[in-house]
Amino acid sequence: MNILQITTSVRGDASESTRVTNQIVARLVAANPGATVVRRDFGAQPHPLLDGAALGALFTPADQRTAEQLARVQLDDALILEAQAADVIVLGAPMYNFAMPVQLKSWFDAIARAGVTFRYTETGPEGLLKNKKVYVAAARGGVYEEANDPQVPQMRALLNFLGLTDQTFIYSSGMAMGPDAVANGQAAANAAIEKALA
Template sequence: MNILQINSSARATGSESTRMADAIVAKLAAAHPEATVVRRDLATDPHPVLDQDALSALFTPADARTPEQAARVALDDALIAQVQAADVIVLGAPMYNFGMTVQLKGWFDAIARAGVTFRYTASGPEGLLKNKKVYVALSRGGMHRGAVTDTQVPHLKTLLGFLGMTDVTFIYSEGHGMGEEAVAKAREAANAEIALAVA
């Protein structure tokens, strides 16, 4: 089993979503001692944003790219290779302003590539990152689960599904902006969800 952990909090330390992702990976690794784990923390090891230079590099034929363009595309290629090699993906995904972090959006921008991780067919788009289990560790300051304010989960489901990843489990830790008692309850609930959901 190959496990890929992506931490997308802007916090290098003290992140609840990272704590949850670590706990999920630890449980998976304990159940599968032969597993290999690859971790990418987008706070301490950020990926460059999709900008004009990156787009120009991506849309330039490989044999016509400058050395700088080739190097830029290679950064995205490395993230794609990690996802392709993974059997299980664990995303630490805090909610910022009702959505995913810019770090996580940048990761999706890097791995979503036509003809590589998805393709368009006569019957519609087809995701090419199939047969992968995904766990998403969600942390929030307020209480949004199942509410209209939770635009994050539908967006993540759409992105993951578009790329072929449909076996997705969301694990929640909410209320972190509502006082110490709420934080303790949130962590207890998240730990219980992890114990039940992760195998």
């Protein structure tokens, strides 16, 4: 089993989403002793944002790219290869201002490449990152019902677009609502991990 762990919180060791991703990965490794784990901590080492220079490099034919353009594209290529090789992807997704952090959006921007991880067909887009399991550690300061959650629908849309349709979301809610809410939110997340990975 190849496991790709993506952490995106800027809170370091204090991050609840990172705690949950670590716990999920530990459970997966315990159940699959030969598993390999690739870890990306974009909170500590952010991936470059998609900007005009990056877009220009992507749309320049490979044999015409400058050395700088080639180096920029290769950064995205590495993330794509990791996603393609993974059997399981574990995403840390704290909610910042009702959305995913820019660190996580940058990962999606890097790996979403036409003709590589998705393609357009006569019947619409087709995701090419198929037959993979995705766990999402969704940590948030408040408490949201999924129907009213501003973050999760976009994440589901992006994952589905790429073919990553086998999704399990683990919620840690109430992380900014005081000690009791934190304890309850963490206990709910722990129970959801136990259920998902039983």
